[in-house]
Amino acid sequence: MTTPATPSAHPHSPLSFVEEILLLALDDTTGALRPMPVMGLDYALAGALLADLALANRIDTDPQQLVVLDRAPTGDPLLDRALGQIASAPAPQSVSHWLGVFASERSTLERAALERLVARGILSQQEKKFLWVFGVRRYPTVDNQERVEVRTRLSALILGEDLPDPRDAILISLLTASHLLARIFDDARYHARSERIATLARMDLVGREVAAAIDTLARVLRTATPVMGM
Amino acid sequence: MQITPSTRGSWTVLTLAGKLDNAGSEELRAELLPRLSSGPASVALDCSALDYVTSSGFRVLLQAEKEQRKHGGRLLLAGLTPALRNFFEIAGLHTVLHLVPDLDSALAAER
16 A cells, blocks of 8 residues: 555545544644554554444454455545455455554555545644754644544543444544553543443454554563663 | 344344344344334344354444343343354453343243
């Protein structure tokens, strides 16, 4: 998926998971990415891409494999490129395989999502010099309505007892897997609901695979890193 | 997937056979959701001949449970094979869906 990012054909359509995850990964005020585990955003965006394809009824998943249901274009260039890649594989592969493939294309996904969020008027783009030398790009929020709405909805879901709709189940699963949920909802009320959050996060298979990929990588890095001071 | 409706007392039983994949999910959605969203209904899914469930299937079951709770009905899933039951447990759905091992004894107890 090397084609340059293309803004969505429908700027007034609801946010995709890829856009939503990236929006929630950015700090509201500074516009910088929140701290995440190594490859956290890479896998979260890859999972979001698969979730977008699943809810568009183009793919379906089980613990063994991801299958293409319909090769018809969705009208979203980002999704259609990914769908083309999956459909052209000689045999069905696992969800974790495709997460690995699309996680390696994080910069494409991230750039596309940022362009779309700017085009929607949700973010603005700001260039800053760091130590007057390095160029740092930030994406401060212009319109916080989307972020506030999704947070309000997820907060009610976490603190209440309602069942999530499929979309919110996926979102909570991806946000938990990438450790973003704990950054967004970081106070005692949410800490007390950790069991509820874990239950909600398990409900989506793609989210579980994202969590497994990030946790495995963290374990590998822990064992590969020499202990300081020894 | 084959869906066969029948009535047992106050319960509607939908016997599911085959794969609850994307196509099966659409069939189940069309058969199940209108029953649960038109008022309090008692629906049991006989899953003893169900041999496969994908993420689409889980999404429909979750949606059905949500509808059932909204309208004050009852929804049972009976007779899942051990492999499928395990799959439901991995997804944590055994804590939100009412899974029972055997349809007959469950309906007798719920009557």
